[in-house]
Amino acid sequence: MKKGDIKKVVLAYSGGLDTSIILKWLQVEYGCEVVTFTADIGQGEELEPARKKAEMLGIKDIFIEDLREEFVRDFVFPMFRANTQYEGVYLLGTSIARPLIGKRLIEIAEATGADAISHGATGKGNDQVRFELTAYALKPDIKVIAPWREWDLNSRTKLIEYAQQHQIPVPKDKHGDAPYSxxxxxxxxxxxxxxxxxxxxxxxxxxxxxxxxxxxxxxxxxxxxxxxxxxxxxxxxxxxxxxxxxxxxxxxxxxxxxxxxxxxxxxxxxxxxxxxxxxxxxxxxxxxxxxxxxxxxxDREEAHLKDSVMPKYAELIYNGFWFAPERLALQALIDKTQExxxxxxxxxxxxxxxxxxxxxSPKSLYRMDYVTFEEDSVYDQYDANGFIRLNALRLRLGKLARG
Missing domain, CATH: 3.90.1260.10 (Argininosuccinate synthetase, chain A, domain 2)
Incomplete structure (x- = not known):
């Protein structure tokens, strides 16, 4: 991609040090107008400082949006209707937020006439894939700028030096190594x-x-x-x-x-x-x-079918395919089971x-008159004879044939 080709870019902007450096880097390296987008998805942080920092860096179009209800209603709840767990345990809290942010990046790009989007995900992680698969699924001709895959600011020291060179405030705790991200x-x-x-x-x-x-x-x-x-x-x-x-x-x-x-x-x-x-x-x-x-x-088979497709459904979300046709098809199946x-x-x-x-539940399939250990008049226990013999038939024939 030629840097002069980009006229306006929408940046997923947290207001933190890394995305503030990305903001300035886009202005310097691409010479383009930058639009910032900051989403409130319940991270528990005050977002107005992000607005002030963006204004300080010369940004005119600043989008700060409360997406908490949309996040839970349209992304978290559909995922939970499938009992989704990646690799059997992970509830996909990071994965499920990325398609929402990616969707809004594209919507803002279309509203502002931007020809590119940008994000702060690194070249080692999953988020770069999730953001960009979402973007290309919704707007195939969008351009994506991923600074971590382009620049040489590959250490905390270089990032802080760049920030100081361009008068970007560096929080004191960023001068030392945080124990985790x-x-x-x-x-x-x-x-x-x-x-x-x-x-x-x-x-x-x-x-x-x-x-x-x-x-x-x-x-x-x-x-x-x-x-x-x-x-x-x-x-x-x-x-x-x-x-x-x-x-x-x-x-x-x-x-x-x-x-x-x-x-x-x-x-x-x-x-x-x-x-x-x-x-x-x-x-x-x-x-x-x-x-x-x-x-x-x-129903038993309905539940078992749903459980059998859940690992694939979870993998699709984890890998960034929320807007892929196969995820949408599985969602339709899952939602049918939830009626x-x-x-x-x-x-x-x-x-x-x-x-x-x-x-x-008013729609419960659990029937006390069928499952009780006391005397009942609705279940003939003799019927189990034929049920067992028919299910055993292939086992018996296999033993007879093979010894």
Whole structure:
């Protein structure tokens, strides 16, 4: 790409040191106009400093948007309708935020007449893939500038020197090495790098921000209820809440009881392994609750089919294919299964664990008159003879044929 070809670029801008350096670098190296976009997806930070820093760097078009409700309603909830876990445990808190940010980058580019977008993801990680696959899926002719794949500012020292050269304020804590990098949103906080790069080294307890340690959680359990309608959580303890408010409420409850910590070595899409530590208190409760209501509302084969496609669905999200046709097709299947997933789940929160202790639904498939161990008049136990003999037929024939 010729640098003179770019007239205007939309930058995913956090207001932090790295993206502030990227902002200036785009102005210097590409000589183009820069539009900044900062998304509030529940990271818990004040965003007005990002506006002030962008203004200080000469930016005229500044977009700061509260996307928390859209994030949970249109991205987190569809993912949870599938009980999604990457490699069996990871709830994809970082992965699911990227297609939303990428989508808004493209929408802002179209609204402002920009011919390119830019992001601060490194050339080693998954986020570069997620942002750019989203961008190309929505606007095939968009140009993407990924500074970490182009510049020679490949150390913290060089970044700080560049910032000082261009009068970009450097926070005092950036002069030293942070013990880890952190990414936060309403779904979770992830920690990786630096002190966590040794997979044998246990994470320090004082690192965690959303959860107390299970050892320090209350000694008495807390019981809560979560209501569902067609696969989506709609109320906690009988109080109807918006999607973002509901997840915020579950985060507080889970954090109080030390729920949702995960230490994981995962397989990145780019080919290397990576150690990450995650806090997902509300999401961990939501997953358990959703599986609880599904247990009495989904047909057996429907549930098993759904479980069989979940790993592929999770892989698509992790790898950045949210807007790919295969993810959309799987979503249609998943959403069809959720039409009767309505009811209430009661959970016990205690010392790092959320357990289902009750479930009820007006659409329940659980029939006491069929499952009771007492005398019943609806199930003829003699029918099991033929059922077993037919299922055993191929096993018997195989033994007879092969000895």
């Amino acid at each position: 952190m990414d936060a949103n309403l779904m979770h906080i992830s920690y990786e790098g630096k002190a966590l790069e040794d997979p044998w080294q246990e994470a320090d307890d004082d690192m965690f921000r959303l959860t107390v340690s299970p050892e320090n959680a209350p000694n008495e359990p807390e019981y809560i209820t979560v209501d569902f309608e067609q696969g989506n959580a709609v109320a906690v303890n009988g109080e109807r809440l918006t999607p973002a408010a509901l997840l915020t409420k579950l985060n507080a409850l889970g954090g109080k009881h030390g729920i949702g910590r995960l230490d994981l070595v995962e397989n990145r899409f780019v080919g290397m392994k990576s150690r990450g530590v995650y806090e997902t208190p509300g999401g961990s409760i939501l997953l358990v609750a959703h599986r609880g209501i599904e247990s009495i509302t989904l 009767n997933v309505t009811g209430t789940v009661r959970l016990k929160l205690y010392k790092g664990v959320a357990s289902v202790v009750g479930r009820k």
